[in-house]
Amino acid sequence: MSLAIETLSAGYGATPVLHDITLKVEEGGICALMGRNGSGKTTLLRCINAILKPKHGGVKAFGQEVSRLKRVEIARLISLVPQSSSTAFPFTCREMILMGAAARVRAWSAPSRKEVATALEVLHEVGIEGLANRPFNQLSGGERQLVMLARALFQNTPIMLLDEPNAHLDFSNQHRMMEIMRAVVKRRGATALISLHDPNLTLHYCDHVAMLKKGRLVAHGPTGAVMEEKTLREVLGENIRTETTLGGHTVVTPRGPSVAVHKLKILSRR
Amino acid sequence: MKKSGVALLCLFFAASLGIALCAGRYPIGIQGVARLLFAWTGVAPPSEETRLIFWNIRLPRIIMSFVVGCGISIAGAVFQALFRNPLAAPDILGVTAGSCFGAALAIMYFTTAALAVQGSAFVFGTLAVTLAYLLASRSWDRSAAVLVISGIVVSAFFQAGLSILMYIANPYDQLAQIVFWIMGSFHTASWAKAQTTLPLVVAGSVLLMIFSWRLNVMTQHEEDALSLGIDIFRWRCFYVTVSTLIVAASVAAVGTIAWVGLIMPHIARYLAGTDHRRLIPATAFLGGTFLLLMDTIARSVLASEIPISIITSIIGAPFLGYLVMNRRYLGVERELGN
Numbered sequence: 001m002s003l004a005i006e007t008l009s010a011g012y013g014a015t016p017v018l019h020d021i022t023l024k025v026e027e028g029g030i031c032a033l034m035g036r037n038g039s040g041k042t043t044l045l046r047c048i049n050a051i052l053k054p055k056h057g058g059v060k061a062f063g064q065e066v067s068r069l070k071r072v073e074i075a076r077l078i079s080l081v082p083q084s085s086s087t088a089f090p091f092t093c094r095e096m097i098l099m100g101a102a103a104r105v106r107a108w109s110a111p112s113r114k115e116v117a118t119a120l121e122v123l124h125e126v127g128i129e130g131l132a133n134r135p136f137n138q139l140s141g142g143e144r145q146l147v148m149l150a151r152a153l154f155q156n157t158p159i160m161l162l163d164e165p166n167a168h169l170d171f172s173n174q175h176r177m178m179e180i181m182r183a184v185v186k187r188r189g190a191t192a193l194i195s196l197h198d199p200n201l202t203l204h205y206c207d208h209v210a211m212l213k214k215g216r217l218v219a220h221g222p223t224g225a226v227m228e229e230k231t232l233r234e235v236l237g238e239n240i241r242t243e244t245t246l247g248g249h250t251v252v253t254p255r256g257p258s259v260a261v262h263k264l265k266i267l268s269r270r
Numbered sequence: 271m272k273k274s275g276v277a278l279l280c281l282f283f284a285a286s287l288g289i290a291l292c293a294g295r296y297p298i299g300i301q302g303v304a305r306l307l308f309a310w311t312g313v314a315p316p317s318e319e320t321r322l323i324f325w326n327i328r329l330p331r332i333i334m335s336f337v338v339g340c341g342i343s344i345a346g347a348v349f350q351a352l353f354r355n356p357l358a359a360p361d362i363l364g365v366t367a368g369s370c371f372g373a374a375l376a377i378m379y380f381t382t383a384a385l386a387v388q389g390s391a392f393v394f395g396t397l398a399v400t401l402a403y404l405l406a407s408r409s410w411d412r413s414a415a416v417l418v419i420s421g422i423v424v425s426a427f428f429q430a431g432l433s434i435l436m437y438i439a440n441p442y443d444q445l446a447q448i449v450f451w452i453m454g455s456f457h458t459a460s461w462a463k464a465q466t467t468l469p470l471v472v473a474g475s476v477l478l479m480i481f482s483w484r485l486n487v488m489t490q491h492e493e494d495a496l497s498l499g500i501d502i503f504r505w506r507c508f509y510v511t512v513s514t515l516i517v518a519a520s521v522a523a524v525g526t527i528a529w530v531g532l533i534m535p536h537i538a539r540y541l542a543g544t545d546h547r548r549l550i551p552a553t554a555f556l557g558g559t560f561l562l563l564m565d566t567i568a569r570s571v572l573a574s575e576i577p578i579s580i581i582t583s584i585i586g587a588p589f590l591g592y593l594v595m596n597r598r599y600l601g602v603e604r605e606l607g608n
Contacts, residue, residue: 013410051493075499082494088354089489089544102487103499110483110547155498 002027002191003048003159007057010047017043018215020057025193025208030185032202032223033195035212036236041195042083044212045161048193049080061159075103079152081162085144090135093147097123100154119154126150126180141168149177153184160184162194166201174198178205199236199252203227211235227252275541279555286563290332293570296323331459334467335565336558338456338520339530341471343557344478344550345513346531347538351485351546352509353414360517360531363421363510367428368398369521374435374448382447384458388466388522395518398424403510412503413492453577454525456565467523474516475554478509485509485546528579529586530561 003025011017017040025031033041046052048059050066059066061077069077079100087096097119101111111119123129128146131139136147145168152160162181166174178201181192196202202209202223209226211219213235219226229242232252241255291303298306302316306324315321345360353362361367372394376387405420406412439445487500488509495502520527534557535549542552561578564585568576 046493049493049497051496071496071501072499075497078497080494080497082491085491085494087489088356089351089539091486091489091544095486095545099487099490099498102484105483107484108480 001025001060002062003193004060005044005048005057006060008044008047008054008059009056010043010052010054012043012052016055016215018047018054021212021215021217022057023210023217023220025191025210027191028185028189029207030181030192030194030205031208031210032206033193033210033212034197034199034202034235035195039212040215041212042163043215045080045163045193045195049078049161050074072103075155075157077157078159078161079155079157081145081148081152081160081165083163083167084141085148087137090137092133093123093128093131093136093139093150094119094133096136096147097151097154100151100156103155122150122154126153127176142170142173145169146173146177149180153180156188158188158190160190160192162192164195164197166196166198174201181205199227199232199240203250203252275552279541279552279559283555283559286559286566287332290335290562290566291328293566294328295570295573296320298324298328326461327459330461330464331456331565331569332562334459334464334524335456336562337468337471337475338524338527339534339561340554340558341475341516341520342527342531343534343538343553343560344475345517346557347535347546347550347553348478348485348509348513349531350535351489352506353418354489354491355418356536357532358418359529360513361425361526362418363402363514364398364424364428365395365514365517366521366526367425367432369395369518370452370526371428371432371435372397373451373522373525374432374439377447377451378435378439378444384463385466387451388463391522392518394428395521396514398428399510399514399518403507414506417506450577451525454521454527454579455568455575455577456524457569457575459524463523467519470519471516474512474519477512478516479550479554481508482546482550485550486544524578526579527561527582529582529590530557530564533586533589534560 001024005021005023008021009016009019021044033044035041043052047054048066050059050069053067066074066078098111098116100119101115104115105111120129120132123132126146126149128143128150131143131147136144139147145165149162149165152162165177169177181194182205184190185192194206206223208221209219209223210217211226211231218235219231227242227250229240232240232242239255240252242250242252244250288300292298292300298316298320302320303324305313306315306321309315342360346358349358349360349362350356369391373387373391375394376390380386380390402417402420402424405423406417409416436445436448439448484500484505487495487498488502488505490498492502517531535553538549538553538556541556542548561582564581565578568578568581
């Protein structure tokens with residue numbers, strides 16, 4: 001078992017966010033983490049990465065309690081693609097990606113030529129070789145996310161956490177990112193936990209899915225079994241329905257407005 | 271770094287060093303300097319007086335201004351990286367305020383002996399930063415912003431203390447001494463002073479150059495740096511300690527030097543890029559050369575010594591204005607997605 005979360009509760013100060021979550025993530029697959037805004041997806045990823053200390057319970061990666069490991073040791077097991085990122089200084093994308101080698105480079109040293117060559121390869125594989133010498137903080141949100149994905153890939157860990165990686169991506173790049181993740185999972189035997197909002201991406205690319213509602217795990221299992229209309233409505237909202245296309249794919253579509261739009265007072269205001 | 275950048279830096283250094291060796295209240299011609307430097311080959315030195323001035327007064331001063339310039343510029347670059355703030359200066363955590371208070375305290379109540387004032391300034395400079403660090407560590411929030419606020423608090427506290435001391439100081443001798451000390455000057459430079467100051471500044475600078483690549487990761491957001499495998503809190507403590515020792519040793523020896531630590535990293539970034547492995551050496555070299563030139567101006571333009579901070583401010587402040595107009599060099603974040 002690459003990643004096991006056991007009776008985990010966590011929160012910020014006095015505000016509880018996660019309640020008693022037990023989740024085992026199968027090795028060598030993509031697990032989607034779904035839930036509405038504020039359901040605790042990012043908090044869960046923070047606990048797994050030992051950035052937030054759980055109030056109760058813990059997280060094990062390959063049998064080791066994550067909170068007992070040193071930062072370097074965690075960084076050799078787990079990488080993270082954050083929701084959004086920025087830098088105060090105009091680092092080039094090449095320099096940004098090279099930071100992914102920090103856990104392998106000695107404190108008094110810098111990445112070797114071999115590392116630089118590998119970094120450029122990763123850049124190429126993600127399809128952003130044109131950005132190599134561009135300053136990171138002049139890129140669009142989507143381009144930044146691709147660079148951060150490249151950095152996590154360059155970090156080369158058996159477990160990857162991605163926090164809404166598709167948030168700023170265009171349609172084509174959303175699928176490109178998921179296809180890259182599929183290939184990585186297959187070739188490296190890595191495990192990826194990805195928080196996603198789009199159920200169709202989950203259906204199309206993920207092996208497993210874990211559903212969070214108000215900080216509790218309400219459903220977990222293989223995508224096909226969990227992604228039923230009833231569960232989706234319960235977790236993601238009432239205005240959801242599933243359909244089967246002529247090609248045999250299941251797709252999730254909106255069922256019509258969830259609030260009585262014609263009654264909204266803002267519409268009658270002038 | 272581009273080759274033209276390296277060539278430019280070397281040229282700037284050679285010109286500054288040449289001027290610094292020759293100029294002063296006692297000008298020595300190029301020929302004279304050459305004869306002094308090559309006296310060991312058997313060339314007769316110009317005169318005994320020139321020889322003494324050159325070796326015992328001018329040379330230690332040149333070396334001190336260069337090394338102190340290197341040190342505080344590196345410290346500036348490191349603090350800008352640690353606080354992810356292009357406008358951070360070496361005194362952001364209160365080291366300068368602490369040192370000035372320490373120096374004033376020594377001048378008023380103990381002794382005006384240079385070494386004692388220097389020691390007191392050093393102790394209070396490091397004490398100020400330690401206080402800021404302890405204050406910040408009491409907070410549950412371990413972000414760099416809290417440390418900056420603690421630095422401001424501690425600075426204000428020591429500045430108030432300094433004001434009190436200046437208010438009650440004897441206006442006929444003590445006050446002038448304190449004011450001149452605060453404005454900073456290399457006129458007290460000597461081999462003895464160099465011996466107490468330079469080992470710490472040089473050792474600290476070398477250490478920061480060795481651990482320079484890691485500073486790239488330190489500029490990332492806390493969570494990102496942690497997930498890249500850097501224990502950001504422990505390393506922040508390391509970088510703050512080494513930089514503080516450099517700045518405290520420098521300020522204790524020569525008083526405050528305005529602007530150099532803030533501006534040199536920006537020019538260096540323009541020449542050498544953002545990667546700290548190239549940025550730190552470039553900043554050091556540039557800062558050292560700049561302060562060497564500024565000190566030469568301070569000691570040779572007028573008949574009396576000009577405090578060094580006046581010169582660095584007159585040249586530094588407009589330059590910062592220029593940088594703000596050209597935001598590109600400041601590396602100020604553009605709005606997301608435009």
